Structure formats: structure tokens, C-alpha cells
Amino acid sequence: MKTLLLHSCxxxxxxxxxxxxxxxxxxxxxxxxxxxxxEPEYEHRKEEQKKFLQxxxxxxxxxxxxxxxxxxxxxxxxxxxxxxxxxxxxxxRCAQCFALRLEETALTAKKLxxxxxxxxxxxxxHKNYKLISELGNKISIEYGVDFLDMDFKKxxxxxxxVDISKEYGLYRQNYCGCEFxxxxxxxxxIH
Numbered sequence: 001m002k003t004l005l006l007h008s009c010x011x012x013x014x015x016x017x018x019x020x021x022x023x024x025x026x027x028x029x030x031x032x033x034x035x036x037x038x039e040p041e042y043e044h045r046k047e048e049q050k051k052f053l054q055x056x057x058x059x060x061x062x063x064x065x066x067x068x069x070x071x072x073x074x075x076x077x078x079x080x081x082x083x084x085x086x087x088x089x090x091x092x093r094c095a096q097c098f099a100l101r102l103e104e105t106a107l108t109a110k111k112l113x114x115x116x117x118x119x120x121x122x123x124x125x126h127k128n129y130k131l132i133s134e135l136g137n138k139i140s141i142e143y144g145v146d147f148l149d150m151d152f153k154k155x156x157x158x159x160x161x162v163d164i165s166k167e168y169g170l171y172r173q174n175y176c177g178c179e180f181x182x183x184x185x186x187x188x189x190i191h
Contacts, residue, residue, distance in 0.1 A: 085180055
């Protein structure tokens with residue numbers, strides 16, 4: 001069975017992806033999200049990820065899903081986002097953030113000797129699959145690690161992630177994670 005390093009933006013987004021892929025891959029979740037600049041929020045989301053994995057592993061007969069945390073250096077996100085702070089959600093700043101996280105995932109997959117890397121980002125209807133696909137495939141070539149190019153929101157993936165999150169009692173945040181997406185959410189609620 002091939003090994004997969006699955007970048008996870010949060011526990012809820014990982015649920016349906018893990019369910020879909022667990023029969024095909026030996027999965028390690030890679031929690032790398034320096035874009036979550038509010039440290040208590042980062043820790044809360046990380047603990048929810050671990051909570052899901054613990055419960056999932058208790059309830060599954062197959063391979064147990066492992067967990068690895070990347071370095072939490074918000075300065076890496078700020079460096080990537082410099083010059084893009086005023087961009088709308090889904091714009092150039094997000095592309096920089098996706099690239100940062102996918103590149104670190106590919107690098108970590110290579111260091112760990114994993115066969116494939118992927119991301120849960122594509123389960124969200126708010127994330128640009130085409131952009132994530134292009135970045136993932138480009139980074140795959142640069143690092144020599146295969147990228148599992150899948151739009152996980154297809155086949156009702158997003159709705160399944162909502163359902164599983166409810167089943168497991170997971171916290172579902174209402175913004176991506178960076179302070180700029182939080183501002184965008186706030187500004188859109190006001191108007």
C-alpha cells in the first residue's frame with residue numbers, strides 16, 4: 001500500500017478525505033498551517049484534528065491514520081502574504097498561501113520517504129480546485145513526489161465532511177484561518 005502525506009487545513013475538512021482514501025493509502029496527516037495566525041485558534045483546530053483521528057482510529061479496522069505537525073511559524077505566512085494583504089478572499093494571497101503549504105507538504109513527504117502527497121483544501125467549496133491542482137502538480141515535479149490531484153468536494157465530499165463533523169462533534173470554524181480572511185468575513189457580515 002502506498003504511503004500518503006495528507007496536508008490537512010483542519011479536522012472537519014480531513015474527515016471525508018480520510019474516509020475516501022483510507023482503503024487505498026497508508027495515511028499520515030500533516031498539520032501545517034502557519035496561516036492561522038491566531039495561536040489559540042491554531043491550537044484549537046490542531047486539537048480538533050487530533051480528536052477526530054483518535055476517534056476515527058478507534059472505530060476503523062484498517063490502517064491507523066498517523067499525525068505529524070509541521071513547524072508553526074506565522075512569519076512564513078506573513079512573508080508569503082506580503083504585498084497581498086488587501087486581496088479579496090480567494091485571490092493572489094490565497095495562491096501564495098496554498099503554494100507555501102503544498103511546498104512544505106511535498107518537502108516533508110520527500111524527507112519522510114512518502115510516495116504521494118495531497119491536501120484537504122479541495123474539499124471546500126470556497127477553495128479554487130484548478131489553482132490548487134496546478135500548484136500541486138508543479139510542486140510535485142520540483143520535489144519529485146507524486147501529487148494526488150483530486151477535487152475532494154466532488155461526489156458530495158463537502159457535504160460528507162459536514163455530516164462526519166457533526167457525527168464526531170467537531171468544531172467547524174467559519175473562516176479560513178488567516179487574519180485577512182477573518183477581516184473579509186467581518187466586512188461581508190457588516191454590509
